[in-house]
Amino acid sequence: MLCIPIKEFLFWKKKQLSKGGDQQSFILLLDCLGGLSACDQNILNINPEGNLYLKKNLDFLESVWEDHLLKSNPIQHLCGVAFWRNLKLKVTNKVLIPRPETELIIDIVLKIFGENSQKLLFAELGTGSGAISIALSLAYPLWDGIATDIDKDVLEIATENYNNSFSQSNLKFSCGHWWNPLESFKGKLDLAISNPPYIPEDTYERLPKEVKNFEPKIALLGGDDGLKHIREIIQKAPFYLKDKGWLILENHYDQGEKVKQLLLKNKFTSIEIVNDLSGIGRFTIGRYK
Structure with missing residues (x-):
C-alpha cells in the first residue's frame, strides 16, 4: 500500500x-x-x-x-470489473458490459412475482456476465434458474461471477443457442428473460467507438431490423413456458410496438411496454396465454 x-x-x-x-x-x-x-x-x-x-x-x-x-477503451475492461445493482462482476471484452438500465429487469420481476415468492423455475437466454440471473438468484433463493449462452468462455465468466457472489447452488449454466440447451425444460418454465442482441445493422455502424471497437459484436447486432433474435426467442417461447408463464425482453428504444405485435401473434397476453428511467420503452413483457 x-x-x-x-x-x-x-x-x-x-x-x-x-x-x-x-x-x-x-x-x-x-x-x-x-x-x-x-x-x-x-x-x-x-x-x-x-x-x-x-x-x-x-x-x-x-x-x-x-x-x-x-x-476509448471502456474503464470496466481496463479494470476487469463492472458494478451492477449490488454486484461486483468480472468483465472482459468477451462479454457485454451490463448497463444500468438493464437493472430494471429485476424490478419488473419483483413487481410480477412479489418479494416472497414460492419456488419457481426461470431461464435467462444469453446471460453474458451473468448479471441478471445472479441478481435473481440472490433475490429469490427458493427459485431454480438456468442461464444459457452460446459461448463457453462467456459461461466461464458468468459461472465465476456467480461463485463469487454467494455460496448457494440454485443457478445452473448451460451452453447453446437461445432455447437449445433447455430441451429438457419444455413446458416447465415460469419465467424466461433475455437481453438479446437488438441493434439494427445500420445503427451498429454508428455506435460510439467505445462500444463498437471493444464490446462483442455478437452481443449487440440483431440483424437488418434488430429483431432477428427477438423474433426467434418469441416464436419458440410457447414450447418452453408453462401456461401463464412470463417472458421479459429488453429491446431497442424504438422496438417496443413491434415486439408487442410479435408477442400478440404468438398468443401472449398481459403485454406491456415498460419504460426505463429515461422514459424510453426499453422492455416488453408478456404472459403466455
Whole structure:
C-alpha cells in the first residue's frame, strides 16, 4: 500500500478529471485498481487532512485513465470489473458490459412475482456476465434458474461471477443457442428473460467507438431490423413456458410496438411496454396465454 497526502491526491484527481471522461468511470478506476472505495472517496472531500493509502501509485492510475481517454477503451475492461445493482462482476471484452438500465429487469420481476415468492423455475437466454440471473438468484433463493449462452468462455465468466457472489447452488449454466440447451425444460418454465442482441445493422455502424471497437459484436447486432433474435426467442417461447408463464425482453428504444405485435401473434397476453428511467420503452413483457 502506498501512503500519500490527501491534498496531493485531490489535486491529482482534479487534474485527471480536467482531461475529460466522466466521474463515475474515475470512481470505478480508483475503487478497482486503487483500492479506494466510492464511500471513502466521498469522505476525502469532506475531510482533506491527513494521508490515504492506495494499492497502485498515481502514475500507474494516470496511465490507465489516459488509455481510457485516448483509446476509448471502456474503464470496466481496463479494470476487469463492472458494478451492477449490488454486484461486483468480472468483465472482459468477451462479454457485454451490463448497463444500468438493464437493472430494471429485476424490478419488473419483483413487481410480477412479489418479494416472497414460492419456488419457481426461470431461464435467462444469453446471460453474458451473468448479471441478471445472479441478481435473481440472490433475490429469490427458493427459485431454480438456468442461464444459457452460446459461448463457453462467456459461461466461464458468468459461472465465476456467480461463485463469487454467494455460496448457494440454485443457478445452473448451460451452453447453446437461445432455447437449445433447455430441451429438457419444455413446458416447465415460469419465467424466461433475455437481453438479446437488438441493434439494427445500420445503427451498429454508428455506435460510439467505445462500444463498437471493444464490446462483442455478437452481443449487440440483431440483424437488418434488430429483431432477428427477438423474433426467434418469441416464436419458440410457447414450447418452453408453462401456461401463464412470463417472458421479459429488453429491446431497442424504438422496438417496443413491434415486439408487442410479435408477442400478440404468438398468443401472449398481459403485454406491456415498460419504460426505463429515461422514459424510453426499453422492455416488453408478456404472459403466455
